[in-house]
Amino acid sequence: MIKGAKSFRHSAAFGKRIEYYVIGLMLKEGLDVYVPMVDDDAIDAVIKKADGTFVEVQIKARSNENMFGSAALFAGIPHKHRKNYWFVFYSERMDTIWILSSKEFIENSRQNKTGKNLGKYSIWFNGKNSKTNTEHVRPQFKKYLAKDFCRILNENPDY
16 A cells, blocks of 8 residues: 555444444434444434434535645535434534435535436535635534434424
8 A cells, every 4th residue: 555545444444433433423412323334325324203203314424635725525415305303414624514304415516417426415515715725614504513313303404
């Protein structure tokens, strides 16, 4: 392996590591979290709410190693609106979490009209300032910033 290069195994495992990191944050907050044994239905966690209902959660992550300006670009996501469904997006470089319902994700993302990701969705939460070499949350996405997971516990994602 080339000195300093990251292995495919390292890169491929990043998503799973961050899923467990976010689930750990949820557990630390006292959420009742269940983790499916198999992820073949875009469900990374199931949360039991105080009223006994359940919601499904998909966790998406971007690493420190992405190109400048794309710290919070999440692309090529297959999705059809689902009830009781939340997305948790995490940017490692920005150390930032956004929480959106299925409906909010569809309303705020762009569906690809051509190419290999035809029909899939992309959402870009950040902008960049090349002069200061910084990335920032785009204003329209500030309302989805999350310091905790109270939206998942207290709101109905289907409003």
